[in-house]
Amino acid sequence: MNNIIIISTIALGALGLISAVILYFVANKFKVYEDPKIDEVEEALPSANCGGCGFPGCRAFAEATAKKAKEEHNLEGLFCPVGGNEVMQKVGNILGLEIEAKDPMIAVVRCNGSHANSPQKVKYEGATSCAFAHALYSGEGGCMYGCLGLGDCVDACEFDAIHMNPETGLPVVDDNCTACGACVEACPRDIIELRKRGPKERRIFVSCVNKEKGAPAKKNCAVACIGCGKCEKVCKFDAITITSFLAYIDFEKCTLCRKCVEVCPTTAIWEVNFKPRKPKPAAEQTKKVVSTETKPVELKVNTGTTKENKV
Amino acid sequence: MGILKTFALGGVHPAEQKLSANIPIEELPVPKQVTVPFGQNLGAPSKPLVKRGDTVKTGQLIGEASSFISANVHSPVSGTVLKIDNVVDSSGFRRPAAIINVEGDEWMEEIDRSEELITGFDLTAQEIIDKVKKAGIVGMGGATFPTHVKLMVPPGKKAEYLLINGVECEPYLTSDHRLMLEKGDEILVGTKILMKALGVSKAIIGIENNKPDAINHLTELSKKHDGISVQPLKVKYPQGGEKQLIKAVTGREVPSGKLPIEVGCVVQNVGTVFAVYEAVLKNKPLIERIVTVTGKAVKKPSNFKVRVGTPVKELIDAAEGLPENTGKIISGGPMMGKALLNTDIPVVKGSSGILLMKKEESSRKPESPCIRCSKCTYVCPMGLEPYLLSRYARTKRFEEAEKEKIMDCIECGSCQYTCPANIPLLDYLRLGKAKVGALIRARNAK
Numbered sequence: 001m002n003n004i005i006i007i008s009t010i011a012l013g014a015l016g017l018i019s020a021v022i023l024y025f026v027a028n029k030f031k032v033y034e035d036p037k038i039d040e041v042e043e044a045l046p047s048a049n050c051g052g053c054g055f056p057g058c059r060a061f062a063e064a065t066a067k068k069a070k071e072e073h074n075l076e077g078l079f080c081p082v083g084g085n086e087v088m089q090k091v092g093n094i095l096g097l098e099i100e101a102k103d104p105m106i107a108v109v110r111c112n113g114s115h116a117n118s119p120q121k122v123k124y125e126g127a128t129s130c131a132f133a134h135a136l137y138s139g140e141g142g143c144m145y146g147c148l149g150l151g152d153c154v155d156a157c158e159f160d161a162i163h164m165n166p167e168t169g170l171p172v173v174d175d176n177c178t179a180c181g182a183c184v185e186a187c188p189r190d191i192i193e194l195r196k197r198g199p200k201e202r203r204i205f206v207s208c209v210n211k212e213k214g215a216p217a218k219k220n221c222a223v224a225c226i227g228c229g230k231c232e233k234v235c236k237f238d239a240i241t242i243t244s245f246l247a248y249i250d251f252e253k254c255t256l257c258r259k260c261v262e263v264c265p266t267t268a269i270w271e272v273n274f275k276p277r278k279p280k281p282a283a284e285q286t287k288k289v290v291s292t293e294t295k296p297v298e299l300k301v302n303t304g305t306t307k308e309n310k311v
Numbered sequence: 312m313g314i315l316k317t318f319a320l321g322g323v324h325p326a327e328q329k330l331s332a333n334i335p336i337e338e339l340p341v342p343k344q345v346t347v348p349f350g351q352n353l354g355a356p357s358k359p360l361v362k363r364g365d366t367v368k369t370g371q372l373i374g375e376a377s378s379f380i381s382a383n384v385h386s387p388v389s390g391t392v393l394k395i396d397n398v399v400d401s402s403g404f405r406r407p408a409a410i411i412n413v414e415g416d417e418w419m420e421e422i423d424r425s426e427e428l429i430t431g432f433d434l435t436a437q438e439i440i441d442k443v444k445k446a447g448i449v450g451m452g453g454a455t456f457p458t459h460v461k462l463m464v465p466p467g468k469k470a471e472y473l474l475i476n477g478v479e480c481e482p483y484l485t486s487d488h489r490l491m492l493e494k495g496d497e498i499l500v501g502t503k504i505l506m507k508a509l510g511v512s513k514a515i516i517g518i519e520n521n522k523p524d525a526i527n528h529l530t531e532l533s534k535k536h537d538g539i540s541v542q543p544l545k546v547k548y549p550q551g552g553e554k555q556l557i558k559a560v561t562g563r564e565v566p567s568g569k570l571p572i573e574v575g576c577v578v579q580n581v582g583t584v585f586a587v588y589e590a591v592l593k594n595k596p597l598i599e600r601i602v603t604v605t606g607k608a609v610k611k612p613s614n615f616k617v618r619v620g621t622p623v624k625e626l627i628d629a630a631e632g633l634p635e636n637t638g639k640i641i642s643g644g645p646m647m648g649k650a651l652l653n654t655d656i657p658v659v660k661g662s663s664g665i666l667l668m669k670k671e672e673s674s675r676k677p678e679s680p681c682i683r684c685s686k687c688t689y690v691c692p693m694g695l696e697p698y699l700l701s702r703y704a705r706t707k708r709f710e711e712a713e714k715e716k717i718m719d720c721i722e723c724g725s726c727q728y729t730c731p732a733n734i735p736l737l738d739y740l741r742l743g744k745a746k747v748g749a750l751i752r753a754r755n756a757k
Contacts, residue, residue, distance in 0.1 A: 122652050125675045127738035129705075135745050137403030137652065144404055216397065216405065 037094055038066045044090040045080060050158045052081045052180025069095040081105065082159075082178040104197045105179035107162065109153075111191045112207040112268070113139075113146035114168030118221040124148075134188035142220035145210040147171070147191055156186035196251040200273065204249060204256055207270045211244040218266065225268040231260035315520055315545035318555040321692040322547040323725045325646065327521055331485045331605050331612035336493055338616045339629055341413055345388050345620030346657040347373065348400040348408040352449040353456045354380030361409060365392045370419040370596050373409055376444070382457040382660075383447030387598035387618035389417040401642045401649060401656055408657070411620070423593040428496050432504060432592060439508040439591055446590030447660075448597050451582030452476060452487075452551060453643050455661035458583055462508045464572060471575030473506050473514040474560055475584055477529070478544065478551040480519060481644025484664040486601040487581045489614045491518070491525040494585055495532045501588030502539055509577055514539045516581075517560050519546045548646060549723035553578045555692050567719050582663070602626060602658055606667035608634035617658055624654035626665055638670030646724045676733040687726035687736055693719045697726035701736045704743030713747045720744060 041062040048058070055061040065078050075097060080087050085101045092099035118141030124133060130152035138144040149169040153162050161176035162183055171183075171192075184192045191209055206225055210217040214226030227245030239253035240260060247269070249260070261269045350356030357374030367373060367386040374384030390413040397405040418424060434442075444459035464470050475498070479487040491498060502514050516533070518526045520543050530541045542560050549555055554565045556578055563574040571578055579587075582600065589595040598619050605612040610631035617626060623640065627633050633654070641648040642662050658665075687697040695716060703712035720740050727737040 122650075127735040127742070129738070129742060131746070132738050132742040135741070138399070138405065142399075142652075212397070212405075 035066045035070070037069075038062045040094045041065055041091050044083075044087060044094060046082045046087060048082050048158065048178075048180075050082060050178070050180045050182065052178065052182065053079060065091055065095065069097055073097065075099060081180050084178075105194045106177045106197045106203075107173045107179060107181075107183050107192050108195045108203065108205055109147070109171050109173060109192055110205060110207050110209050111145075111147040111170060112223045112270070113141050113143055113221045114170055116168070117223045118143055118146060130186075131188045143210060143217070143224070144212070145189060145191075145208075146221060148189070152186045152188070153183035153192060156182040158182060198251075198256065198273075202256055202274055203251075203270075203272045204254055204258065204261060205251070205270055205272075206247045206249055206268055208268045209246065211246050213245050217245070223266050223268055226266055228265060230263040230265065231269060234259045234263050315543060316559050317545035317547050318550060318558040318692060320694050321690045321725060322549065322555075323690050323728055324547055325482045325728065327546070328482045328605075328607070329485050329488070329521065330483065330607075330609075331603050331614055332488055332522075334485075334489075334613055336489050336601055336614045336616050337629075339618075339621065339625065341388055341416055341618055342621050342625050343413055344393070344622075345411050345413065345618060346398050346400075346408050346622065346655075347384060347387060347411065347620040348398065348406055348657065348659060349374045349384055350400070350402070350406050351384060351455060351619070351659045351661065352380075352382040352447075353454060354378065354382075356407065357381055357384045357447075359395055359407065359409065361386075361392050361395070363392055363394050366390070366414075367392060367411060368417050368419050370422050370598060372596075376447075376457075380457055380460055382449050382459075383445065383596070385447055385596040385598050386411060387620050388413045390414040399652055399656060401651060401659055401662065403649070403652060421594045423595070425593075428500070429592040430496075430500050432500075432507075434504075434507070434591065436508045436510060439504055442591045442594075443508075443587055446586070446596040448583060448586045448590055449660050450580055451586060451600060451660065451663070452580035453647065453661050453663050455659075458579070458587065461577060461579070462505070464509060464577075468572045469575060470509045470511050470572060470577050471513065472561060472577070473502065473509055473511050474556055474576055474578045475502055475514060475516040475581055476551055476553075476556055476578055477516050477518040477522075477525065477581045478556060479522070480546075480548045480551040481646055481648075481664075482548075483605045483666050484603050484644045485605070486603045486614055486663050488522050488525055489603075490585055490601055491522070491581055492528055495528050497588045498581055498584050499529070499532055499536050499539060500592070501584035501586075503536060504587055504591050505577075505579060505584060506538065511577075512538050515560050516541045517544050517550075517556050518542070519544050519550060521546045549692055549721065549725065552692065552721050552723060554721065567716055597660055600658070600660065600662070602662055603664035604630040604667075605664060606634070606637075606669070607672070608636065608669050609667050610634070619660055620657045622655050622657055623651060623665055626658065627654060627667070634667060634669070636670050637667050638673035639668045641666040641668060646728065647722065675735070678734050679732045681732055681734060684731060686729045686731065690725040690729045692723060692725060693721060695720060697736045697740060698734075700743055701734065701739035704739040704746070707746075709743065709746045709750055712743045713750065717743045717747050718751075 042059055045058040053061045084104055088099045120140045121142050124140055128150050130148045130150045133148045139146055139148050147170050151164050153171050159176050159178050162171050162173050165172050179194050208225035210224045217224035218226055225246050227242055229242055231247050232240045232242050237253050237255055239250045241248055258271055261271045355378040358377045359374055361373045369389045371386045373386045376383050390411050393410045393412050395409050398408040399405050440459050440462050448458040449455040477491050506514050526543050533539045533541055544559050553571055557563055557571055557576045565571055565574055586597050602615050602617055604626050613630050640651045642651050681698055700712055700717050724737045
């Protein structure tokens with residue numbers, strides 16, 4: 001009886017030992033060398049696997065950075081938008097490279113065609129999908145370029161950073177935004193753009209993407225950009241260009257002087273998170289208040305969230 | 312009559328509601344102003360040839376076909392071009408259109424406006440196709456595919472049958488029905504012309520059995536013409552679909568992703584045939600069409616002969632006004648038609664009907680989850696699985712949708728009509744088709 005136990009133990013042990021020796025040599029023979037830095041970089045990444053960097057997941061991004069660092073000794077064109085500069089600095093340290101700090105970005109919704117500004121003319125009853133509605137008709141307010149308000153961007157966001165405001169029917173981006181670009185991709189009308197967050201979260205942008213002439217644009221939406229060119233003239237920094245009746249502010253050139261905001265006749269240009277201006281002469285102020293009925297509300301929403309999150 | 316022919320797979324039978332079937336076609340007076348969109352056909356929009364302030368005559372060419380799949384546009388009235396502007400049309404978008412102020416009604420000299428029937432013609436196939444192309448004729452069943460392209464049989468293929476589509480399977484619509492009753496002779500001559508153009512010896516007119524008067528009338532008339540016969544069909548939607556009609560009449564099945572010419576068939580709508588007759592023998596371009604104005608609440612359901620470009624509101628006024636509780640105004644039939652954004656939208660070449668639906672019958676019911684009852688699969692005339700395809704489209708799994716043949720969908724809406732959970736199946740199928748189509752184009756471009 002004892003014999004059987006001893007024999008089987010020795011036999012199994014010997015078998016295991018032989019297999020181990022074989023496996024050792026095989027493993028050595030077919031070893032795939034993997035840069036240990038890839039694991040380290042992956043560890044440093046946020047593991048959101050959002051694809052915002054353009055690679056399928058954080059592991060692929062880590063592999064790409066390690067490869068590029070080894071071959072070209074720089075990380076140009078590789079950036080983790082979710083982790084931002086902090087994470088990229090860590091990645092740089094691991095790979096032994098100096099990383100230039102990039103300006104943090106945020107998704108910006110460039111449409112202010114709220115229910116008040118662009119009143120509903122028809123009622124939509126189809127599938128809750130912007131992509132479908134975009135192919136079907138111009139929109140409830142009549143603007144061919146404006147937000148459809150069905151929330152494809154909200155569905156696309158992995159970070160819970162964009163929500164529909166039921167009052168305006170427009171999406172609002174909050175501070176959770178990591179600028180991964182998923183909503184930019186999801187929007188069939190190219191309304192959302194990644195822009196510089198700006199110093200103290202201050203931003204100026206044209207909140208309209210309507211490429212039609214002034215009259216039809218204004219007919220459908222009270223706050224449309226009509227391409228009048230006043231902002232282009234007033235800008236001293238060549239930051240504003242007008243193409244097909246639509247102004248665009250280049251955030252790299254913009255110095256946030258706010259001159260364009262003042263001259264815009266339709267209040268299509270937005271300033272976000274600025275301190276309130278000094279009171280203006282009475283006549284001008286009343287005009288401003290009338291025309292920006294919904295704008296201050298929007299601004300409060302934005303500033304409010306920012307402060308809350310910072311605290 | 313025995314068992315009536317029909318297509319094999321699926322199909323539904325909505326209430327027919329042919330309210331205006333017994334009302335003769337009435338010609339509407341020319342409106343004060345018309346809006347003529349340049350994109351009235353499937354494919355590329357035509358290129359404007361007139362500018363602000365130009366005077367035009369009725370039948371004058373104002374838009375030229377800009378590519379292979381495109382069609383000419385003619386002025387439906389005489390007058391002055393007020394402007395070329397972007398106007399909301401039945402597509403739901405603002406697109407280029409000519410707005411013309413009407414002054415008198417002066418026609419181009421070469422157009423024969425008499426009602427006299429011409430039966431003899433001595434033209435070659437190419438001459439006929441050129442005339443059809445010049446007249447800007449498009450498929451008038453609603454798809455608006457340029458007719459001259461359909462008549463050019465690709466090399467290596469041979470047309471065997473010409474099928475004339477007098478099915479009018481959409482509920483409510485009666486414009487084709489009235490045309491068959493009132494212009495039967497012209498349709499048969501038009502069929503002869505198309506047979507010559509295609510080089511076929513057999514033509515079959517398919518008519519659903521709910522139009523016995525049209526079947527009898529055309530059967531009687533067709534005895535005078537060799538090679539033309541009338542085929543009564545069982546009433547089933549969507550029998551007016553090209554592939555369904557071919558299956559019903561000839562028993563042949565068009566392979567997936569192929570055109571009807573693959574099985575030797577060419578299908579033309581009766582409205583198109585009448586337009587071809589007028590274009591070839593009377594030199595009249597496509598500037599008029601028959602439009603049914605109907606709906607349960609409409610006081611006077613009618614069939615109007617109107618100029619292209621007439622605002623829809625003129626038609627509604629002629630049918631004694633917009634009923635109070637109108638919820639939707641649909642261009643086309645209730646199954647495949649599209650809701651209009653306003654009543655200033657003009658009638659175009661493809662407008663077969665204006666349907667005014669009451670609020671309670673037009674609004675969609677709230678959606679509930681799919682219970683896998685498979686009704687949509689049962690009624691799909693193309694043998695697809697709409698519940699699965701719409702799920703793929705919803706979850707953006709477009710590659711899988713392509714494998715499941717989403718591009719074969721003819722967008723007839725039978726699935727959505729039958730769905731007990733009120734799921735907008737067709738909406739998602741259309742979305743999926745658009746995305747898969749883009750994927751395929753991107754792949755081919757590589």
